[in-house]
Amino acid sequence: MAPTLALVGATGAVGTVMIDIINGRESVPWGEIRLIASARSAGKKIMVRGEERTVVELSPEAFDGVDVAMFDVPDEVSAEWAPVAAARGAVAVDNSGAFRMDDEVPLVVPEVNSGEVGNRPKGIIANPNCTTLSMMAALGALHREFELTELVVASYQAASGAGQGGIDRLHAELEAVAGKGLGSKAGDVREALEAAGLPLADSPFAGTPLALNVVPSAGSYKGDGWYSEELKVRNESRKILGIPGLKVSATCVRVPVVTTHSLAVHATFAREVTVDAAHKVFDAQPSIVLIDDPDNGRFPSPADVVGGDPTYVGRVRQALDFPNTLDFFVCGDNLRKGAALNTYEVAEQVIATL
Numbered sequence: 001m002a003p004t005l006a007l008v009g010a011t012g013a014v015g016t017v018m019i020d021i022i023n024g025r026e027s028v029p030w031g032e033i034r035l036i037a038s039a040r041s042a043g044k045k046i047m048v049r050g051e052e053r054t055v056v057e058l059s060p061e062a063f064d065g066v067d068v069a070m071f072d073v074p075d076e077v078s079a080e081w082a083p084v085a086a087a088r089g090a091v092a093v094d095n096s097g098a099f100r101m102d103d104e105v106p107l108v109v110p111e112v113n114s115g116e117v118g119n120r121p122k123g124i125i126a127n128p129n130c131t132t133l134s135m136m137a138a139l140g141a142l143h144r145e146f147e148l149t150e151l152v153v154a155s156y157q158a159a160s161g162a163g164q165g166g167i168d169r170l171h172a173e174l175e176a177v178a179g180k181g182l183g184s185k186a187g188d189v190r191e192a193l194e195a196a197g198l199p200l201a202d203s204p205f206a207g208t209p210l211a212l213n214v215v216p217s218a219g220s221y222k223g224d225g226w227y228s229e230e231l232k233v234r235n236e237s238r239k240i241l242g243i244p245g246l247k248v249s250a251t252c253v254r255v256p257v258v259t260t261h262s263l264a265v266h267a268t269f270a271r272e273v274t275v276d277a278a279h280k281v282f283d284a285q286p287s288i289v290l291i292d293d294p295d296n297g298r299f300p301s302p303a304d305v306v307g308g309d310p311t312y313v314g315r316v317r318q319a320l321d322f323p324n325t326l327d328f329f330v331c332g333d334n335l336r337k338g339a340a341l342n343t344y345e346v347a348e349q350v351i352a353t354l
């Protein structure tokens with residue numbers, strides 16, 4: 001019998017893209033597809049593969065008969081409910097940060113470590129955070145060829161990384177500042193937002209305007225100057241690539257882009273990496289699209305690649321003073337490969353291990 005899939009968090013930013021992915025597939029291996037969210041959304045109707053389905057409230061019974069349960073909910077909801085799903089016999093594939101660094105939970109990117117899918121003592125598999133995921137297909141491919149030793153990253157993260165609330169906030173801010181000639185006087189954007197009834201205290205972006213601005217932090221403060229997104233990039237890159245001692249330093253910032261994270265990657269390898277050699281590696285990886293044409297100024301940018309499944313790579317340069325170091329720019333849709341798509345790919349791979 002075809003396996004049953006549950007989608008927990010079906011109504012959120014990632015859940016909505018997940019349904020889009022399921023609807024866009026030519027065929028899916030699932031029988032029943034069950035949509036689950038909180039009591040707030042229970043009863044809502046959503047079309048899935050031509051059939052209207054009703055969202056049900058999260059409960060232990062909601063997992064009865066489920067083979068694979070994908071979790072696209074806040075950390076604390078996954079922390080409580082993924083083990084419940086596992087105890088009821090489902091394999092939980094979790095998109096939150098609740099289990100990523102748990103030694104008994106594999107952290108899987110199919111292009112890099114798909115062999116880990118079957119190694120799940122808790123019945124839970126974790127999906128990496130969207131910033132790390134956006135560069136993993138590229139870094140994994142380079143690492144296999146040249147052996148990664150150091151990684152320095154600067155991110156340019158989209159508003160939707162903060163969920164549907166982040167998307168709504170950016171749109172509201174843009175509407176409040178558009179056409180007013182703001183941005184040349186310190187504080188004028190902040191004042192315009194407050195005056196428009198958008199208090200910065202309510203913003204998910206560190207009390208800083210995102211419209212016409214760059215917010216120099218992402219995630220929550222973790223001490224010693226570091227923010228959670230930066231520590232995730234370090235810890236998760238090490239775990240996925242299987243390099244526990246990898247030297248990593250990241251600076252994560254938020255930019256006024258709705259969806260698609262970008263990263264400037266400065267990666268050092270044990271062996272020399274020329275631009276030609278790197279291009280060959282990227283060309284050979286089916287989930288990477290290389291757009292790297294400096295003569296014509298053609299490179300990937302969020303506005304041009306949003307909604308796409310691949311990882312887009314460009315601006316590939318051998319560092320002038322460091323032959324073993326490659327600089328490149330990566331763009332990836334944080335709601336697709338950065339979240340829903342990777343989870344879905346893992347969920348499909350789970351079927352072979354049931």
Ligand SMILES: NC(=O)c1ccc[n+]([C@@H]2O[C@H](COP(=O)([O-])OP(=O)(O)OC[C@H]3O[C@@H](n4cnc5c(N)ncnc54)[C@H](OP(=O)(O)O)[C@@H]3O)[C@@H](O)[C@H]2O)c1
Nearest residue numbers: 009011012013014037038041072073096130161163164339
């Ligand atoms: N956004 C990204 O780029 C991204 C990338 C990678 C990973 N993630 C992770 O994916 C998860 C979902 O993120 P998101 O951006 O989609 O968030 P979101 O837009 O805020 O959606 C949250 C979803 O969780 C449901 N939910 C919240 N509390 C619940 C509860 N107590 N019981 C049952 N369902 C509950 C919501 O249902 P209701 O409609 O009923 O409220 C909604 O479907 C988070 O852990 C996030 O860190 C996000």
